[in-house]
Amino acid sequence: MDARTAPADRARALADDRFPHALGTLLGGSAATGRATATSDLDVVVLLPEGETSRREVIRHEGRPAELFLHTLADVPGHFERDRRLRRGTILFLYDQGTVLGDPHGHMARLRDRARALLAEGPPPLAPAEWERGRYVLTCFLDDLNDTSPDDRHDGYNRYDRHEQLVLADFALREAAHLLTAHHGRWTGIGKWLPRRLLAADPVRGGELLEGHRAVAERADVGPLAMAVERVLNLLGGPLREGYTQRWDG
Incomplete structure (x- = not known):
């Protein structure tokens, strides 16, 4: 049956x-x-x-x-x-x-x-302002994720926090998936549909993001995810920090 x-x-x-x-x-x-x-x-x-x-x-x-x-x-x-x-x-x-x-x-x-x-x-393309904000937000997540290294100390205080690291990995994956699917003009998803849509849009880079996320979850190793996020950012024009401006409408 x-x-x-x-x-x-x-x-x-x-x-x-x-x-x-x-x-x-x-x-x-x-x-x-x-x-x-x-x-x-x-x-x-x-x-x-x-x-x-x-x-x-x-x-x-x-x-x-x-x-x-x-x-x-x-x-x-x-x-x-x-x-x-x-x-x-x-x-x-x-x-x-x-x-x-x-x-x-x-x-x-x-x-x-x-x-x-x-x-x-396919979905509508992102507007230029959406691309810039996406790159800026993903760059911020990347920087914060890199700051969660277990060896990162400041004034004798260990800033490593496992909970923060896991949350940052989640948000970095989501934002990178959003931008990568948009780059390919493909649909994105949430929940269980995020990895499915991500792999359908870009099996190589999407797979790197997912495996990087797994490395953070299983081994507290941010390196693979950070490299995968950088690859996505470089595809879209590179990290965006200084020079970014967001207008407050209304």
């Missing part, structure tokens, strides 16, 4: 029970791509008639959590556009990669086509 059959049946039963008036339903997430685990929740997209309220709702179905993405036809374009601005494409990928469970009027098929077209276009 296909690993996706049981989740699809559960999602269909959930939608039929709670939303019998739905204009279309779709199973997304790991359950639709065959990557579900024993504790994975159900990600279910439900198209609702006009007059309903678009929302994201988490419920428990058959003893397990289910995350519902409840959209009306009029509101879907707005969700797609917000996804583009965030550069993550979360909702777009739901429509693109999900398994259609019901589509009596063809709405879901048309929305999937639109989502796929937007994904193929």
Whole structure:
């Protein structure tokens, strides 16, 4: 039996029970791509008639959590556009990669086509000011990360702090991933999707960032991550420190 059959049946039963008036339903997430685990929740997209309220709702179905993405036809374009601005494409990928469970009027098929077209276009490019701020912020994280060396002492006080080091490694990875995916015109992600999107955009540099992050987590060794971050910065024009200016609007 296909690993996706049981989740699809559960999602269909959930939608039929709670939303019998739905204009279309779709199973997304790991359950639709065959990557579900024993504790994975159900990600279910439900198209609702006009007059309903678009929302994201988490419920428990058959003893397990289910995350519902409840959209009306009029509101879907707005969700797609917000996804583009965030550069993550979360909702777009739901429509693109999900398994259609019901589509009596063809709405879901048309929305999937639109989502796929937007994904193929890629996220909007960063503005010049965004690039400069990104380089500056990543440079700051890099400098602070390098300052967490266990041998770094000032006036006899050991400034090495493991908690700070781990947090800085996390932020350096996130910012570097944001800039590197943007450099390639590719989608980024958060949580488990950050390494997946990062490796899809740049297997070599993305892999170096992830392995560098692992070195900090496992061995408190900032060297590999610092080198990987420097490679990303050099790709984008180099570290940015003095000379950076940010205008305060409003």
